[in-house]
Amino acid sequence: MPDSSSILIVDDSRSVRNALASLLRKSHAIEQAENGEQALASYARNRPDIILLDLNMPGMNGLEVLRTIREGFGDDETYILILTADDSSGTKTRGLSLGANDFLSKPFDIAELRARVGVAERQRKLTRQLVDYARRIQNEIDLVASLQSKLLPTATPYLQGIHIESLYEPSGEASGDYYDFFPVQEGRKIRTVVADVSGHGARAAFIMSIVRTVFRITQSRYMPLDETVALLENHLMDAIGDEEDFVTVFTADVDFTDERLDYINAGHCPGILRQPSQEPQLLTGSMPLLGFLKAPVKMRSIPFTRGSGLLLFTDGFYDWKKQDGTLFSLEDFIAAATGCLGRDEHVLKKITTTLEEAGGGMPAYRDDLTALWIFNETTAS
Numbered sequence: 104m105p106d107s108s109s110i111l112i113v114d115d116s117r118s119v120r121n122a123l124a125s126l127l128r129k130s131h132a133i134e135q136a137e138n139g140e141q142a143l144a145s146y147a148r149n150r151p152d153i154i155l156l157d158l159n160m161p162g163m164n165g166l167e168v169l170r171t172i173r174e175g176f177g178d179d180e181t182y183i184l185i186l187t188a189d190d191s192s193g194t195k196t197r198g199l200s201l202g203a204n205d206f207l208s209k210p211f212d213i214a215e216l217r218a219r220v221g222v223a224e225r226q227r228k229l230t231r232q233l234v235d236y237a238r239r240i241q242n243e244i245d246l247v248a249s250l251q252s253k254l255l256p257t258a259t260p261y262l263q264g265i266h267i268e269s270l271y272e273p274s275g276e277a278s279g280d281y282y283d284f285f286p287v288q289e290g291r292k293i294r295t296v297v298a299d300v301s302g303h304g305a306r307a308a309f310i311m312s313i314v315r316t317v318f319r320i321t322q323s324r325y326m327p328l329d330e331t332v333a334l335l336e337n338h339l340m341d342a343i344g345d346e347e348d349f350v351t352v353f354t355a356d357v358d359f360t361d362e363r364l365d366y367i368n369a370g371h372c373p374g375i376l377r378q379p380s381q382e383p384q385l386l387t388g389s390m391p392l393l394g395f396l397k398a399p400v401k402m403r404s405i406p407f408t409r410g411s412g413l414l415l416f417t418d419g420f421y422d423w424k425k426q427d428g429t430l431f432s433l434e435d436f437i438a439a440a441t442g443c444l445g446r447d448e449h450v451l452k453k454i455t456t457t458l459e460e461a462g463g464g465m466p467a468y469r470d471d472l473t474a475l476w477i478f479n480e481t482t483a484s
Contacts, residue, residue, distance in 0.1 A: 139163025
């Protein structure tokens with residue numbers, strides 16, 4: 104019976120077990136147990152599809168077996184049909200609260216028994232199909248995430264005196280975060296971008312690939328920053344249409360020859376600019392987020408002298424709760440991060456360590472983490 108459901112019959116009465124087995128063994132693989140301990144041993148060994156479970160047994164009773172399977176083993180899939188001579192609502196309520204799927208009162212009617220077992224079998228097959236479907240979807244998402252990671256930078260372009268650090272930690276699904284950096288205009292500038300697509304999963308990864316494609320085109324065919332963002336906006340509006348998806352972007356051209364930073368912040372977290380002998384400056388939004396409401400592209404320029412550094416990040420760094428239950432805010436993150444920005448290397452590592460200290464332990468990050476630190480170290484700050 105390779106396609107039949109397996110049934111574990113648990114009852115301290117041999118006659119009841121044998122009667123049930125004789126009725127069901129023609130169409131099902133049958134195992135028997137005479138008490139709670141044997142039931143759990145057989146369950147752990149064979150993982151049956153359906154359990155017919157007597158409640159009133161000496162030693163470990165049926166409710167204890169039920170609780171162990173649901174809570175101890177964490178099994179919500181096995182169909183458990185309670186057999187009991189106690190037809191009171193209290194017994195049923197307690198059994199259902201512990202995870203029973205159905206009840207059958209003793210003495211049972213043969214037709215009703217077969218009908219309820221048939222229901223159990225159909226439910227178990229449906230559950231297996233759903234679990235298999237969910238597993239296939241997860242495998243596809245894992246594949247998307249694996250391919251997505253290959254779209255991110257694998258090496259730091261060499262420019263004398265320029266230090267670049269990056270951090271990327273997806274939350275476990277295909278990510279909506281994206282970061283990139285590459286030389287443009289024959290290496291006279293570094294183009295940087297950190298973006299965050301709303302949501303997670305394959306849809307967010309697809310939209311992220313649009314962002315990546317548009318920006319990477321400008322590596323071989325240079326396009327000014329404002330024209331690049333306008334092109335991206337047009338592509339996103341076409342792809343997203345009337346859907347609720349959107350993209351936040353912080354992109355900048357770092358010109359180390361002219362010591363200038365041209366940037367566009369489209370609804371993204373503020374960049375943090377550290378300049379020598381000055382307080383850190385927040386580079387806030389210059390235009391709305393992309394893909395939702397088309398707006399004029401606005402670029403800003405600011406000095407980026409030697410000894411300056413730029414920190415870009417996504418909102419996963421501050422969207423979490425501390426150990427005491429209070430929310431970690433953007434203001435908290437800025438205060439923690441600015442104290443770590445300096446000439447030394449491993450700035451992003453210092454930031455994550457500082458966040459761990461601020462949260463009273465490793466933060467329970469709920470979103471992807473992406474950060475980029477660019478420092479002009481040609482002279483001492």
